[in-house]
Amino acid sequence: MEAIKKQTHEEIFTELESVLKFNSLKNSPILSKFLRYIVEETLNENQHFIKEYSIAINVLNRSADFNSNDDAVVRIHAGRLRRILNEYYLTEGQNNALMIDIPIGCYVPRFIRKENARPIVHPYDNTNPIIAIFPFKSITTKQNLDIFSLMLCEELSAELSLFEDIAVIGHFSSEMISKINQNILEAAKMLNADFIITGNLQCNDKKLQIRVNLLNSITGEFVMTKSFDHIDIIDIAKVQSEIVHSIVSEIGGYYGSIFKEIIKTSPSRISNNLSIWKGVYSYYKYQCECSFENYWSAFRNLDEATKLHRNHAVTWAMLGEFYLNGVAFAVDSDENTIEEGYRCVMKSLKIDPHCQHAWHTLTGVNLLKKDPEACLYSAEQCIKINPNASGIVSGVGCMLVLSGYFEKGFQIMQDAIQKNPYYPWWINIGFCCYYLAKKEYKNAFQWAEKMDSEETFWDPLLKCATLSLIGEDIKSKKYLLKLLYTEPKTPTKIELMLSGVILSEDLVSEIVQAVERIGMNQKN
Template sequence: MKSSPSISQKEINDQLDRILSFPVFSNSMILSGFLTFIVEETLEGRENLLKEYTIGTNVLAKKVGYDPQLDASVRIHAGRLRRALNEYYSGPGYNDPIIISVPKGAYIPNFELITPSIVQSPIQTLKVIFKPTLAVIPFHCLGENDLQNLADGLCDQICTEFTNFNEITVVSYYSSRKIASQGIDSKEAGQLLDATYLITGSIQSNKNLIRVRVQLIKSATDHQVWASSYERERSAMGTFTIQDDIVKHVINQIGGSHGIIFREAAKASPIKHALDVKVYDAVFWYYYLLNDLNEETFKKGLVVMQNTVQFDPQYALGWAILGETYVAGFFFGYDCSVLAPLEEGVKCGKKALSIDPRCQHAYQTLGLAYLFQHRPKDCLLIIDQWLNLKSKSTGIAGGLGFCLICAGEYERGYSLLSESIQVNPYYPWWFNAGLSIYHFQRNEYEDAVYWAEKMQRQSIVWELILKAVSYVEMENFSAVKICTQELVQIIPDFWAISKQILGSFLQSEEMINRLFKTLKKADL
């Protein structure tokens, strides 16, 4: 052990705790376990035993007798450990009193006491983007061997599709298969793959049906956090229909800003401070805003998202979500601290695509921004560009379907919206507004009221408008009166500016005029 003579074991352990609280370590069982093991062994005077084989069996759960010459995993993770320590000390650990390092070519840590200077360098801004790691473990096939091809196809396609969700890191299916072939349990597999979550499942069949069960497991606790079962006709086994249908459902239930991973993460700890980016990045705040949107949470979220892209200017998803936040601020009339929120939204969306042309959320941000800017051609163009990606993200499909309906392309928009809400029930409230508009233009007024009420008053004005015009057509004038009286209470000059409100994002003059004339009937 190389250390300054004045460093006590308690001081080293305190420094270890500071490092382990850094999300790069706290989100990685392997990195935290690796560093803890070599530090504790060194403090106990067993540093001479810190060899590749010892670390492999104690940290990476390698089987007794494994050959480090044939398995380079310890060397690979040692390199990751050194990079993680460098990242910590160039960020939140910049002014820490003790430096723990692992020299190349060895696994014995160094401990160095740093004497504080009179004039300290400025503390570096914490730069952390939380990206959970997902691995797909081969499904267990019960009974017939010919189901193995379907199982491998499902797993491989799930891995491939998750690479389109740039808020999640995906372990290659080849690595997962290799680990699973060792016959270890899911918790151990998660540790070896350094995966936060594992997808696994089973396939069985009888004469007529194939049943596929899929589970999402949190690897640190081995707890199942989501599961679903699918039954399909065995006669479809020779096609890709079974595989495509199941994969689409799985990835949209689990991935994306509305998926189970980020819903679980966002509610895991209460939000205490607007600048607490050590815990929450753009994705967490986006989900939180969707479910508890008010001006206070909006302002906090805006600050966090602005800081997030400042900390990591190459974070495409952060730019996309920041852009959508500006658009939301414009829609609700919140103070965005900029003169032109929609222009800022467009800039952020374009920045995201310049970093990552497959950043799906950026297409939604630009679609919404162009819609509110009354640039329908640009809105439709960005939607077509997203469609060319052939993505299976139904969350984004729903957002762009809403844009299409507002632009007057009702059937195309409805197709995307209806598919989106069938796959993922945790969609944002404004999808309901699009469905209400769609049914109104089809003269299906009861359905229009149904979807307006599902907005749950998150945009009271539009809920009341869509209900009022539908009730007029249904000749339910007592319900009309209730809606219009409440509209006037919220906006005293509503009747004078009603057409301006209708045209705030609707692009079809025909629809705007129809709604306006119907509202005039309500006024009478």
Template sequence: MSLSFPVSNTQIISQLEKILDFQVFRNSLILTGFLKFVIEETLAGRAKDLKEYTIGTEVLGKKVGYDPQGDASVRIHAGRLRKVLQEYYSGPGKLDSVLISIPKGTYVPVFSQKDPEPPGFSETGSTISKPTLAVVPFQDLEDEGLKAFADGLCEQICSDLGFFSELSVISYFSSRRMAFQELDLKNAGKLLDATYLLTGSIQSKNDRVRIRVQLIQSASQKLIWSNLYEREKSELGGFALQDDIVHHVVNQIGGTHGIIFREGAKANPIRPAVDIKVYDAIHWYYYLVNDVNEPTFRKGLEIMKSTVNFDPNYALGWAILGETYVAGYFYGFDAMLDDPLREAIRCGQKAIKLDPMTQHSYQTLGLAYLFQRKKKECLQIIAEWEKLPHRANGIAGGLGFCLIAAGDFEKGYRLLCESIQINPYYQWWFNAGLSFYHFAKGEYDDAQYWAEKIQGQSLLWELILKAASYSQLGQTSSAQSTYLQLKNILPDSVTLDQILGSFLLSESLVEELGKALKKANSVNTMV
């Protein structure tokens, strides 16, 4: 029997093709298959057969005879499908004339002519796809006590990773159901439609337990990170062990400094601004901090502007655009603006307004206020960040640097040290922050050590800190030769006093660095 729709079959198929070109669908075989199946079955006159069991066997590959009442995977993906359709029509499909929707309570699609601004569709839906992570129950656990501990551990990891706006995290309730279906990880990844799977195992022998946590790329089954935790079995009874493991795992994986985005950045070169894809904002951030030069800066600035134009509600995009302006200001690159720091602050504030959990926005604002020499505002934004329920480790290091530069040495030092201990993939200026700290404390050997670790990523500040440290250590020859290198790269119109005061807000630190550099100047050149 042929059914009649308010729009033609040709229009429906054309609209389906447009929808499936949306980035989220291109990254999800399950959502693509789900939508194609229910539309094709409806157009073929078989809408009455679109039941949960049929979709489970035909789309999700469930075995014949499976019980949909005990397996919520079809309902889970149907909810995701409705949400992504809403995102599509809030973004690239906003002006489309054909609306395809799947009302709650049914799996039968509805086709209709669409007004330019359809009622009930949010303006705030994000059109930037994120990597999806599922925490899968630990495997091969026979002891009930170990099962209970593993469940608590997985649930807390899942909950804490949910605070990172850069990731889409599937609820542990959904992924835990995989434990009852005896699926291998590859099939679990397909069923959950997760880009990454976090799982592990627990072994117990005598009075010791060994806990292994692994992060796996779902499609390739490649192990991209793992860590082993070994403790006394008696520690399983309290929350301290669980909290320690969760803290370490979350900071290794979550946020823009985590392994997921480091891995992604390796494989994806910067694309043209007209080809914004899944996590270009994150990838650009890595190119910006790891290969700082003016052509890269200009390319990245173009990409980030296009990203927020593509999706004005992408909070992380606004935060990184702001940080790009700050980086350009620091290195003296032309952003073609009268006041790039003011623009950076506007971007950071917009990011926080869109999503207060976007932690990069706090770093953007902290750095921008620091360069504006607005100590009060800098400390205030850091205090706001401290109130967040979960604080990203990489951002902690950046804000620790801001605190040291603003004169709050001990608090800044603690944040920097904690950041580096948890995750060694940090930016060169973290080393500069630690060098500033030790110099301010009169610990010149340590100040020189951290200055050496800058390794040319900012030759100016490396030479300043090394020359000052050598001078205070009485290493006259090294101090003089380093100062000579410094003098040779200084612009004619800029003095060292101006450079030291550009963002160091501690008068005592600026004074001590200035004295040490003057002592290093064997030819008595004016600093």
């Protein structure tokens, strides 16, 4: 009996050493220490001591007053460790006889003899990039400035935590603070942080100067730097709020600095993470570069992600959105497609009732079901979750314009793109329709001209209509030919195509009449 037990222990230790040689763990001392600690404690029959608190103290060097309610660092690192283990057993360790697994909801590992079984794919692995918000340095020695610095960092942590696509570390032990003061890049490596927010504050004659930096902790390069100079500090709460919202809107979300930096500098992170990151990346690529190829690539990747990670709310919401896109952009004419999209979004909300992307997609469902009141309600719920997620917020603003809430939708879109000028290509449709409804045809054409999505009927259609309305007939006829080439059935289907997405009958009629004026005959 003891010989069998000893042999089992030897196998486990051999497997542990094999896993620790995996590149992703070799480059992460803290995750290697995490894995070794929980495996050794389990083999020493101390698994009942493996708790969030003990890991924080013994692995992450947190102080004795560690409180998991205030600091999610253990959960964040456990998510990354699960992801790396899953990646290992899908690649280098796919033929290993033994497998180390950390079940969701606890930190005690399981040791599974694979016997040719497929690697375990957890319902949700935390693939989100991690951002560490290091304390800002006060160049001027004023107690009030130190307090303001602390409040600023705490609010940044709170606001960034609202984004579904990043994980945030904002609280540090005194030992870690000491390491941060010595070398921020080494400190970030110990925390496994992908990005660092840091900065400094200076106060002169009641005027405040603040510099905020976002760094890529792997390359050490500055991704973004923002300066707030000569700020009057009479209303300190207002100053803090304005700074936080300016920073958060620019770096968070799929159109923010962090996601774009990952795509630029770490493409292997996307390709190696198989399902979730591939789905998210292809979603983002389609939103920026509209084509049928990108649409179907994103659809397939998101569908695969939901099959492998059935409890990942965001990918369900994104897949639901792509079902709706198929209808809105005339890619898919199946009458059950809207219901499929609705099924996906309900699955997402069941997993996470506060999933912002799900409320965004539900707004689209309600638009296509021609229920403007429900559309307004879901849009308001979406914005309430995180008003700084400019890409998602601009999307619901566009859908409100299409559902007939012209002024409200326009203001939401306007505010969103002022926070972050990067947005999905189809937001231009919302602006164009708003100005068409206002009879400001030159402005409508300017927004139609911003669309670079010639594979959808919307691009040539709105360019043709707006050019017709401003009397540019020759140019308008060129886009009419492109429209008929892109969608040959436009003459017989145009009203159906438009009324399925635009709920204002007057606006639909105006677009149809503008295209007819230039030579399209619905009877053809």
